[in-house]
């Protein structure tokens with residue numbers, strides 16, 4: 221029997237999910253997006269098996285309905301679908317970065333006998349839109365589910381059986397815990413990143429060279445400030461109470477740092493950085509257990525064409541790469557080329573391939 225999946229919202233997350241779920245056996249993935257341009261792209265880029273124009277009609281056949289929409293739009297769709305005629309066993313889920321208000325709205329669906337299990341893949345990017353969608357976006361990432369405490373186990377199993385094709389690690393928590401923890405590791409850092417960019421913008425008015433001096437550190441800590449402002453408006457407002465709590469804690473923390481600076485206390489300042497380094501270095505994100513990217517670092521000499529030479533060797537052996545960038549290049553030192561792969565096997569093949577053509581130093585972390 222074919223499993224019919226309807227995805228509403230085909231941007232970075234909805235599009236990536238659609239691509240991943242097309243790999244599931246006996247599964248038909250249809251999709252809708254508010255934007256006509258995105259619907260056209262979904263068709264030409266084969267993001268879904270079929271693009272639909274009439275969502276309510278498509279929903280009649282769906283076994284799963286997944287929202288890849290901004291979190292406020294998801295709430296609006298949830299209100300609408302209460303009035304649709306749906307399959308009795310349809311399972312509705314979402315991908316939104318917030319869960320409190322969405323699970324509250326889900327109670328209204330529940331009263332009508334409609335199953336809703338909240339979802340949130342903890343992977344993404346500052347890029348948005350369908351052209352940024354990738355089938356392996358969720359591989360090895362945590363994918364949070366927020367079912368009601370007494371959700372029917374069979375519904376959960378059915379959703380897990382579908383989502384396992386994302387190759388993500390599925391975990392279950394409640395909506396309240398979700399919104400607290402994601403405020404700490406995701407939502408508040410987006411506010412901090414944006415605030416640092418605002419601060420640079422102000423400083424730059426007085427010292428116009430400042431932005432030119434922004435190097436790797438500023439780039440790394442502010443990358444997420446380039447995210448879609450509309451997506452982050454909705455997330456921030458839906459999780460505002462948690463965020464105000466995080467902001468109070470941050471202000472206290474800044475006061476603490478200010479105090480040790482005012483005291484000119486070198487031991488406390490060093491201890492401040494040492495403690496942060498110890499905690500950061502022990503995080504799963506640093507050790508690779510949390511979110512694995514298969515990066516290969518290649519020390520390259522600075523001569524024209526060196527990057528296309530290396531990518532050429534990899535292309536000759538059909539080794540596909542997911543990302544490539546150069547870090548820490550200066551005229552007088554070697555550059556480091558960071559090449560990312562989908563999995564360990566590809567990275568090992570690439571190391572062998574590059575070693576057979578060059579004597580460049582390579583390392584994996």
Ligand SMILES: NC(=O)c1ccc[n+]([C@@H]2O[C@H](COP(=O)([O-])OP(=O)(O)OC[C@H]3O[C@@H](n4cnc5c(N)ncnc54)[C@H](O)[C@@H]3O)[C@@H](O)[C@H]2O)c1
Pocket residue numbers: 228229230231232233234252253254255258288289290291293315316317318340341342343344345346347348349350448451455
């Ligand atoms: N960006 C991330 O890193 C990330 C990670 C995990 C989860 N999320 C969540 O995933 C969801 C989608 O985010 P994204 O990054 O894919 O955003 P996106 O901007 O890339 O895509 C959103 C898509 O939804 C469409 N859309 C907007 N309103 C709509 C509506 N009313 N009906 C149908 N389609 C509509 C847009 O046209 C767009 O194609 C959000 O809820 C977000 O919180 C984002």
Ligand SMILES: O=C(O)C(=O)CC1(C(=O)O)C=CC(O)C=C1
Pocket residue numbers: 316317341342343344345346347405406407444447
């Ligand atoms: O990597 C990024 O650019 C992201 O912002 C991804 C990120 C995050 O880590 O904060 C953003 C929102 C989510 O809901 C999940 C993941």
